[in-house]
Amino acid sequence: MKPQRCKGMRDLLPAEMAVFRLIMGICRQCFLKWGYQEVRTPVIEYLHLFTSAGTLTPAMLGKVYSFLDWDGWSGERVVLRPDGTIPVARLYTENMEKQGLARLFYSANTFMFEEEGGRPRERWQSGAELIGSESGAADLELIALSLEILEKLGVEDVELRLSHAGIIKILVDKLGLNAGEVSESLAEIDRDSPLYEEILKPLLDLEGKSSGFLKKRRALLLESMPDIAICLDDFLQALELLDSLGFPYRVDIVSGAGFEYYTGMIFQLYQNGEKIGGGGRYDALITSMGGGNIPACGFALYCDRLLKLVKPDLLRSPESPAILVRPRQGSKESIKAAYGLAASLRGVGYIVEIDLGGRRKKKYRWVIKIRGKEALEVRDNTRSIKYEFASSADFLKLLEADSDD
Template identity: 35%
Template sequence: MTIQRPRGTRDFLPQDMARRRHLEDQLRKVVGRWGYQEVVTPTFEDLELFTMKSGEAVVGELYNFTDKGGREMTLRPELTAPVMRMFVNEMQALPRPLKLFYFENCFRYERPQKGRFREFWQFGVELIGSEGPDADAEVIALANTMLGVAGIQGDLHVGYLGIIRHVLQPLESEQQGKIMRLVDKKDDKGLDDFLEEVNAPIDMRMKLLRLISLTGGEAISKARDLLGPIPEIDAFQQVLTLLDAYGVGYTIDFGIARGLDYYTGMVFEIYAKGLGAQKQVCGGGSYKLIQLFGGGDIPSTGFGLGFDRIMEIYDIEPVLQKTIVIITTESTRITAIPVATKLREYVPVYLDIMNRTFKAQLSYANNIGARYALILGDREVAQGLFTFKDMESGTQESLTLNEIILRLTGESN
């Protein structure tokens, strides 16, 4: 019987992993240069960590289970809540702001489709302890830079939930949350029905529907005309001014709501071409979650990159190290081992472990795309030289081991 991989998961072959690791390395370099440090949280957490954040309805989307001690646990569906839990448990005394990043796998029990899997990878950033336009702008600019190194020209949309919340002040917090989710889903009919259901004031309805339709360069001035001189619009304008200083292109979009109650001010989403309906590759904003998990009233700003979606359109091929295959005879196999050990300090080296013939070893070098073959026969051992063959050009020459190392290190510089 052949056992298949679980639905919604993938196997990554060596060529797949080379591309994924290459992108991962590029993203790590960017966040490191911006001063962010890596954290890792457990693969599974207490189920309550996520129901506190997203409500009991989220359980249907989780890989939850009861452990042998009778505790309700779940594989993590995302990483913001675990990082906030970690901050409350272990990091509250550290100097602020804390600049953290993570790259881990997450799990959600949902219908697999293009760009959506039950096991997926998230690269994310959390800036904890700084509130205001400077933190908001830095996080957006960082996300934009990370997508840039991936070769993706994203369409960045920026909104400000504080302005929508100002309009919704007459309603209860639960009603506001429901409205945010309907706005996030672009469910115009559902929004109209719910506003009617809660008997929302006519003036408030008009302002809300008009506000969430505002996009583009005149959106700020139109919002001022609609709502008057409120501080939330001034705060949003400061974020945009800083984004201009960063040189980040954006579209103002008051229809972005992110659909989660804990977002407080700035929100943003980035879309990429070539992904069809599932085109969002990044989303985030400013929020307050730490208090929910037992910490203080501490602001945070962050985002998550959809690593798997980015990989679907990532077309930068990694530059692989030049590999060497050492070709031996039966009498020189032992002599080749210390040679291979020395060369492995510099490049990948393949040494025959299949007892292949001389001809079969050379054929193997061709089949795996080796850049060089180092031929070590009885004559080479006697002379203290190696036949160094360029597999692309077919040329070969006799070199000492040190000369080969200099050749390889010179090419890699």
């Protein structure tokens, strides 16, 4: 039996890997232009990083890959990171807290055990964390940055959905719901119950509405849930900022459930009903790790899901035409000449392979046969023309002339 990859894992073949690198490259380029600095965290973290502060829901913690890191005398439970934000917050708390404001970005794989068939257990994401600012403009910056990246990747019809963690937490407490399964629990509430009419329906009626509509309904919402006043005003302020810059969005209060560490506005990015990214504010996370009272917000784009949405032919920069160099088999002098010619061509930017035998499906613009120490026979497969050159210098002149056409 042929070897197989582990369940829930994925191989990326050359064509997919080219798109994957394209996604990572565009993300990195945008992050750097916005003033973010790249960091990298270990794939293994201590389990208590995700449990002591209640940073992930119990349902999510039940799906982590964990094992004992045993040193011969004692051991501690560790996990393959299930999330990208928490390790970066740990990195900041451990190494960078004294510097204050930090704009950080990363590209990382995360792991979550999924029992449902077909769902990936390893996921790649590229994200940014803005640590040290409590301003609503910081949330706005992350939304604008995420949308810019998706635009540069050519992803169309992106829908921005907005929620607020504070409102969700109050809703969960009022209705006695499971924080990790808000959407499912809400669907089971009796539509004729007083709880639905007094508390839930006014919030559900906000779906798809603007800040203006929300402002008009503020008094009505506070009648049934007076304790959401601070969260509601914070949410309104964020919506008004988005309105001022012309960002279209959809209010969807109950859609923001999932991560326990969010404290403020939550945003999610959808394309044709599939979530392709999201983020939010987590002002209490660093404090819960033993750090200072430092506000923060961040987001991540799900690179695996973007693979099928990116149009690489539109985004990939033109590559130099591929060249195949064929030495005479068994001739040491010819092989030496082939390697020297290939090195010269690569030095001026061309993609060059040396023919080592075997079948190949790849198409080459130029095929070069080594005829002697210097002599070359060159075939241009695009124009179906054959050339004879006394030296590689003469062939380089042809390439220069061809690139000018």
